Amino acid sequence: MNSIISVYRFYLDGFKNMKIGKALWKIIAFKLLVIFLFLNYFIHDRSINTEYRTQQQKADFVYNNLIGER
Amino acid sequence: MEEHLVDWSRAQFALTAIYHFLFVPLTLGLGFIVAIMETIYVRTGSEEWKKITKFWMTLFAINFAIGVATGLIMEFEFGTNWANYSWFVGDIFGAPLAVEGILAFFMESTFFAVMFFGWNKVGKRFHLVSTWLVAVGSNLSALWILVANGWMQYPVGMTFNPDTVRNEMTNFWEVLFSPVAISKFLHTIGSGYMVSALFVTGISAWYLLRNRDVLFAKRSMIVGATFGFVASLFLTLSGDESAHQVALKQPVKLAAMEGLYEGRESAGIVAVGILNGDKNLTNDLEPYHFEIEIPYALSLLGYHDANAYVPGLRDLVYGNEERGIISTAEKMRRGRIAVNALEAYKEAKKGGDILKAAEAKKLLDENMKYFGYGHIKAAEDVVPPIALTFYTFHIMVTLGGWFLLLFALLLFYVTKRDISAYPLLLRSALWSIPLGYIAAEAGWIVAEVGRQPWAIQDLMPVGIAATKIATTNVQISFWLFAILFTLLLIAEIRIMTKQIKIGPEGGH
Numbered sequence: 001m002n003s004i005i006s007v008y009r010f011y012l013d014g015f016k017n018m019k020i021g022k023a024l025w026k027i028i029a030f031k032l033l034v035i036f037l038f039l040n041y042f043i044h045d046r047s048i049n050t051e052y053r054t055q056q057q058k059a060d061f062v063y064n065n066l067i068g069e070r
Numbered sequence: 071m072e073e074h075l076v077d078w079s080r081a082q083f084a085l086t087a088i089y090h091f092l093f094v095p096l097t098l099g100l101g102f103i104v105a106i107m108e109t110i111y112v113r114t115g116s117e118e119w120k121k122i123t124k125f126w127m128t129l130f131a132i133n134f135a136i137g138v139a140t141g142l143i144m145e146f147e148f149g150t151n152w153a154n155y156s157w158f159v160g161d162i163f164g165a166p167l168a169v170e171g172i173l174a175f176f177m178e179s180t181f182f183a184v185m186f187f188g189w190n191k192v193g194k195r196f197h198l199v200s201t202w203l204v205a206v207g208s209n210l211s212a213l214w215i216l217v218a219n220g221w222m223q224y225p226v227g228m229t230f231n232p233d234t235v236r237n238e239m240t241n242f243w244e245v246l247f248s249p250v251a252i253s254k255f256l257h258t259i260g261s262g263y264m265v266s267a268l269f270v271t272g273i274s275a276w277y278l279l280r281n282r283d284v285l286f287a288k289r290s291m292i293v294g295a296t297f298g299f300v301a302s303l304f305l306t307l308s309g310d311e312s313a314h315q316v317a318l319k320q321p322v323k324l325a326a327m328e329g330l331y332e333g334r335e336s337a338g339i340v341a342v343g344i345l346n347g348d349k350n351l352t353n354d355l356e357p358y359h360f361e362i363e364i365p366y367a368l369s370l371l372g373y374h375d376a377n378a379y380v381p382g383l384r385d386l387v388y389g390n391e392e393r394g395i396i397s398t399a400e401k402m403r404r405g406r407i408a409v410n411a412l413e414a415y416k417e418a419k420k421g422g423d424i425l426k427a428a429e430a431k432k433l434l435d436e437n438m439k440y441f442g443y444g445h446i447k448a449a450e451d452v453v454p455p456i457a458l459t460f461y462t463f464h465i466m467v468t469l470g471g472w473f474l475l476l477f478a479l480l481l482f483y484v485t486k487r488d489i490s491a492y493p494l495l496l497r498s499a500l501w502s503i504p505l506g507y508i509a510a511e512a513g514w515i516v517a518e519v520g521r522q523p524w525a526i527q528d529l530m531p532v533g534i535a536a537t538k539i540a541t542t543n544v545q546i547s548f549w550l551f552a553i554l555f556t557l558l559l560i561a562e563i564r565i566m567t568k569q570i571k572i573g574p575e576g577g578h
Contacts, residue, residue, distance in 0.1 A: 025135075027561055028139070
């Protein structure tokens with residue numbers, strides 16, 4: 001338990017004492033927000049995994065593309 | 071597949087890859103430079119070296135934080151824009167990327183925290199080990215990415231399963247130790263080391279030009295120039311091996327890199343040249359408006375034999391019986407046999423005809439290495455954009471030569487003379503920082519544009535790899551990525567510049 005607390009304090013102190021790091025965390029948060037939320041739900045909302053449920057359906061989809069594009 | 075859509079998907083991937091690789095090189099090399107500086111600090115106990123270490127570590131952290139997760143966008147794109155490709159490569163691409171993810175997350179992130187927060191909280195040696203592990207971890211991450219990329223350039227260690235329409239890994243070690251993957255890894259990390267060394271020497275030069283923090287700058291310059299000089303020698307060797315592998319595995323790329331239309335023995339390298347834009351495979355125009363050639367160098371570079379025959383684009387497209395080079399038309403014929411055999415296999419399986427399915431499978435296996443050619447429309451389509459491949463290759467090599475010279479000069483003047491008295495050399499070091507990035511990106515353009523039209527060499531052209539999605543979606547996300555990455559780049563430059571202006575006394 002003590003070691004968990006000391007690891008927690010290690011990180012807490014580290015984050016508290018950061019000077020430049022705070023700006024960097026804001027950038028990281030903004031970036032992840034754009035990547036995961038906006039792009040995932042609004043732009044990249046369709047993929048082979050969302051369109052087809054089973055492995056066989058996915059295989060058939062790719063197979064048809066391979067055969068159809070000769 | 072609609073060409074417009076394929077081009078937009080291609081452009082989007084190129085954009086994200088190019089931007090991503092603006093952040094990666096510094097992570098690869100600066101980690102080691104910082105670890106070397108900290109090792110000197112631990113061995114000498116000098117507070118000046120601690121200050122030097124902490125300053126460069128802060129810049130490393132800025133680059134790491136801004137660059138982290140930019141590669142994730144490419145993984146998104148595999149699923150959305152390149153669904154056929156993602157499925158077709160199966161676990162071969164997934165396994166190295168999964169290892170990369172685990173390594174990057176656990177190893178780098180854990181020890182990164184110790185490295186950044188752990189000053190005065192953990193022992194000196196534990197801190198030093200953490201710094202080294204961050205450097206090693208980031209390079210190991212790169213290994214797995216480049217193994218995956220190497221497989222796309224030279225697919226080995228797998229068999230194609232027509233039931234699942236996927237390639238299945240049969241030999242992990244063959245994938246990992248593929249000569250293309252290893253030479254690609256070594257050359258790429260070498261370019262990262264060179265960019266990092268240019269970064270350190272360039273910024274040190276900036277301080278010296280302003281007569282600020284002179285001891286700090288000179289010491290940093292010594293480490294940076296030594297590291298850069300060794301990295302440049304390493305890059306020369308790994309570049310030689312890389313070109314040798316290209317000659318053996320992707321001869322069309324090598325011919326495009328040199329604008330070589332006609333194959334010849336004892337082929338020279340064009341050291342400086344301007345391509346003739348009107349030249350094509352079928353006319354007899356001169357390939358260059360002007361060129362200065364180094365005799366024998368291409369044969370030597372490609373085949374390690376000064377008299378070796380280097381096939382030209384015409385040999386590779388139209389075939390050369392005398393040299394045993396089969397034509398692209400023949401490969402296309404065999405590729406179509408493979409694609410038709412896949413269809414016949416599927417139909418036979420559906421109809422329950424085991425014998426016919428076995429025959430089709432045999433035919434497919436025999437011709438599988440040409441499978442991608444079954445989707446090529448014209449033989450000339452296997453030639454990549456020659457001008458882009460040629461010029462980026464020559465930019466990369468020329469800059470590589472300049473960096474070797476620069477590091478040698480910097481090392482000499484910083485150790486044997488008062489380097490502050492040579493402002494031209496210092497300015498050259500400062501202005502070489504962007505040149506390092508240009509060389510590194512040019513290298514990637516040679517590697518990726520030079521292998522067009524293939525997403526997977528000989529097995530899947532880019533047009534087949536792409537997903538049929540709305541072009542508008544790709545266009546919108548292209549511009550969004552462009553804006554996002556440009557903002558990140560501006561942020562990186564601004565934060566870095568601010569920190570550099572504050573100087574080594576600023577802390578982090």
